Amino acid sequence: MHLTLTIDQTIQQALKGEASAQRKLFEAFSPQAFRVAMRYCEHRADAEDVVQNTFIRVFSQLKNYKGEKGAFGAWVHRISVNESLRVLRKRKPILFIASENDNRQEVDPEPLVTDHLAAADLRRLILQLPEGYRAVFNLHAIEGYSHQEIAEQLGITAATSRSQLTRAKRTLKQWISAQILNAPKTQIR
Numbered sequence: 001m002h003l004t005l006t007i008d009q010t011i012q013q014a015l016k017g018e019a020s021a022q023r024k025l026f027e028a029f030s031p032q033a034f035r036v037a038m039r040y041c042e043h044r045a046d047a048e049d050v051v052q053n054t055f056i057r058v059f060s061q062l063k064n065y066k067g068e069k070g071a072f073g074a075w076v077h078r079i080s081v082n083e084s085l086r087v088l089r090k091r092k093p094i095l096f097i098a099s100e101n102d103n104r105q106e107v108d109p110e111p112l113v114t115d116h117l118a119a120a121d122l123r124r125l126i127l128q129l130p131e132g133y134r135a136v137f138n139l140h141a142i143e144g145y146s147h148q149e150i151a152e153q154l155g156i157t158a159a160t161s162r163s164q165l166t167r168a169k170r171t172l173k174q175w176i177s178a179q180i181l182n183a184p185k186t187q188i189r
Helices: 007-015 019-040 044-064 071-091 119-128 131-142 147-154 158-182
Strands: none
Touching (some): 007 019, 019 044, 019 119, 019 131, 044 071, 071 131, 071 147, 119 131, 119 158, 131 158
């Protein structure tokens, strides 16, 4: 008879220092942490470092975890985002392209047209964005952070966050349009 432990039971065992429970948590949640890291990091090695650092932090902070059912994955996700940002800051300062318009409200470009673009292609384009654009785009468009939260995370103003997001979207839109225009045409017979 095979008994499957719940997440809460596995967390309790991990808190007692049981390596097998820690391994189960790592195996269950490291793919999610890796996907998060790859959105922020250009290089796979950096993303792997983020995953390692995420779980070092998860296990060292596990005693402070007071989550509800299903919240453990969200907690690991949040730590992954924070560790990804830490790697970006450690490698080099994130370049935010300032302009005199940072204090005024920029108009959002039209929504991105991604119907004709594979997810892998979109991910590749996002990774080509300058680090500042990419960090703000990921935090806002993918993670759902507000501009105020992004400002606090990255040490910038909310206005700079808004302008970086607008520029990231504009840049992606241009690249996506160019890809669609340059895509081979399918002939209909």
